Amino acid sequence: MDYNIVAQAYEDMEKTRKRLELLEILSGLFKNTSSKVIERVIYLTQGKIKPDFYGIELGMSDKLVIKVLEKSTSMSKNRIQEEYKKTGDLGEVTKIALSNKVQTTLVKDRLTVERVYSTFEDIANTTGHGSVDIKIAHLSGLLSDCTPLEGKYIIRTLTGILRLGIADYTVLDALAVTYTGDKKNRKYLERTYNISSDLGKVAKIVVEKGLEGLEEINIVVGNPIRPMLAERLSSSQEIIDKVGEKMSLEYKLDGERLQIHVNKKQVSIFSRKLENITNHYPDVSSIMSEINVENMIVEAEAVAINKEDGSYLPFQELMHRRRKHKIKEAVENYPISINLFDIIFFDNEDLTNSSYERRRKILNIIVKKNKKLDIVKNKIIRSAEEIDNFLEQSIEEGCEGLVIKDLQGTYRAGAREYLWIKLKREYKSEMSDTLDLVVIGAIYGKGKRVNRYGALLLAAYNKEEDMFRSFCKVGTGFSDEQLRIIYEKLQKCIIKDKHVMVDSKMEVDVWFKPNIVLEITGSEITISPIHTANMNEIRKDFGLALRFPIFTGRIREDKMAQDITTTMEIMNEYKKQLKKVIN
Structure with a gap:
């Protein structure tokens, strides 16, 4: 399968913010994918080469990628760094560099999904003395045969910033639509995914054997189960x-x-x-x-x-x-x-x-x-x-x-x-529990917080729509050391524009890929014309927001973004507050 088909689908996904269009593009990609490579396409779409529990790190440092670009294209190191500073995206820099590259070979080898995946495996498994030079050679070989668009997504995958705006639930929806004809069948795929934690394996079985084949997947000791x-x-x-x-x-x-x-x-x-x-x-x-x-x-x-x-x-x-x-x-x-x-x-x-x-x-x-x-x-x-x-x-x-x-x-x-x-135990405030929220943006600080973030924009998760919706802006409860640690963690999550899975009316100085989860408490939940969590559920054009949010001091490194407090939980908490007022 030509990798260009995958790269073009990724490009189309990046251009839309509409969930239905994303689902349609992803379904179209799966329809063009044979059972022989569906596992690899799924893993690549997740930005990895194996499920997380294998412990294989695909990421390459920015410094190493810049070195490869300098070697493989006609763009100078200074120009590469200039473009990177301007775009904040090495994938986009690669596309520019390859577009301006002077052709030095008459024949290019075909770039297939199989070849890209195999090269990624080689890069991930290369360690020890001389490994840097070997990794550079592997990546240079891919870039010498790829188009600018293919290069963009090869580099984005390797640096861990694919920016497709989809989560595992969207992939499960697309698999259900493509191979069973009905999105409602996602629940069967999801159950299998929950006991195997391997989306590629689920995809391969449903492609080859349909829903009935999913019943063959059982718990395997050594493969983690998604926790209850x-x-x-x-x-x-x-x-x-x-x-x-x-x-x-x-x-x-x-x-x-x-x-x-x-x-x-x-x-x-x-x-x-x-x-x-x-x-x-x-x-x-x-x-x-x-x-x-x-x-x-x-x-x-x-x-x-x-x-x-x-x-x-x-x-x-x-x-x-x-x-x-x-x-x-x-x-x-x-x-x-x-x-x-x-x-x-x-x-x-x-x-x-x-x-x-x-x-x-x-x-x-x-x-x-x-x-x-x-x-x-x-x-x-x-x-x-x-x-x-x-x-x-x-x-x-x-x-x-x-x-x-x-x-x-x-x-x-x-x-x-x-x-x-x-x-x-009930807190003295109206909030009966802490909330786990994900950082989606930041506003630069002033005074003591200059060169740091003064406030962070946080979101709750809407599971049904697979979206992160803004819920509050927090700037209190942080020690200087916590601010430093969070700032460093967020540097790896910076993106050029608002993430496609983020819904926010607020403007911020910096946008992030939803990744870092913080534990937050506050005084109460109130309706808000600014924040988009539970938008239109209580009042037209109003969402819900957390009043007087405070960071508890706990970074939830044990939680993924999709594990945070949901908008449904927020609505339940809001209704409890109303009952207290009425009583």
Whole structure:
């Protein structure tokens, strides 16, 4: 398959902001893609060559790309840097450079998807002494045979800034439309994606075998499952009304969620974002490998603990383990407790359709046999008063709050449902919980914040429309050190114009690809003529916004942009506020 077909589709997608047009272009691309290359086209469209849990980094540094452009085109280094400063896009610079290139060869080799993908694999797998020169040679070979448009998207893919304005849900929609004829069938593809975390694999099966073939995909130990998520409610009585019968209350710990896979003593550990973080937790691997089991997948919360008294420490302490070097020292200096809270797979049995009650019993057996493991404290209750009392107990013991679980509830991979409900203690303000919002833009600071961002524009996620809608502008709650860290992280996300998946009426100095997630609290949710979250749902031409937003100090590095607070959750919170006023 000619790579030009893919590049042209990407170019068409970049030119539109209409969701239906994006879906149509993507469906058209898939129709022109054979089953032999559909996996590769899917991965390339995601801006990668394998699912995240493989841990393969495709990204090339800007410096290296500039070096290749200088070598492969007739454009000087100074001109390349000039154009880059002007456009902020090395892909666009590549297109300009190749357009002005003097032709030196009479015959060009055909540039296919297979060749581009294979070269990307070679670049990703090249390490060690002399690797820089080898990577330059690989990329130069592609650029010598590509058109300016192809070069633009080759470089954008390699630098991790594809800018297509689509997320996994849009790809699933397009696959459903293309290969089943009905967008409503996305739910079947999504379920398979949730247990495999491999969009390319889902695509290949639905192309070759249709919806029936999806039933052949089962849980594989070693391949992470998209985690089940909790809905939120703000009072014990609401929870009783929603769940009804007796339920389990679990402590909500302030740690990092781990998905631990054990297969014949071999241990793999994945983050909430499905990244392979086994190297960050050698102590966990050692303990889990001692368990006498054929295979299993458990979920746990790793919580940093004080070496002196064993008390819980804040989530941020765990970030010291997120380093490439001196892991041993980090493990010694920042010990953890391993708190199991669910089991998904055990001794070749898929437990996702088993009740929470049964899964918890299996966990208890595992923990009783292994004294180095803990199980998240829980209590079976029937009344609102018991919920309130256990909530206070959890706060006193250093926890964030509670997670309430339906005893008969199954494990719904990738779903956010009321089978799990999170409850935090009421704040003094009207807000009953913190919100996780993604940074979409920034305004430059003045005075002490000169050369930094003075305020950040944040958005909530509309899952149905696959869009990020502006919800507030935050400039308070940041320490100087936090401002520095966030500023550095955001430099990698800068884009020239507003992202195609972002809906905002506000103008900012800098736009970002939605990527960095911050935890925010505030006084209340109010209607807004400026912000676009829940636009027209309460009043025509008005959205909802967070009043007096404050950064809590927590960067949610464990969350992807699509995992943030949704506009549906914001609407639910707004309605709760109205009830309080009426009462």
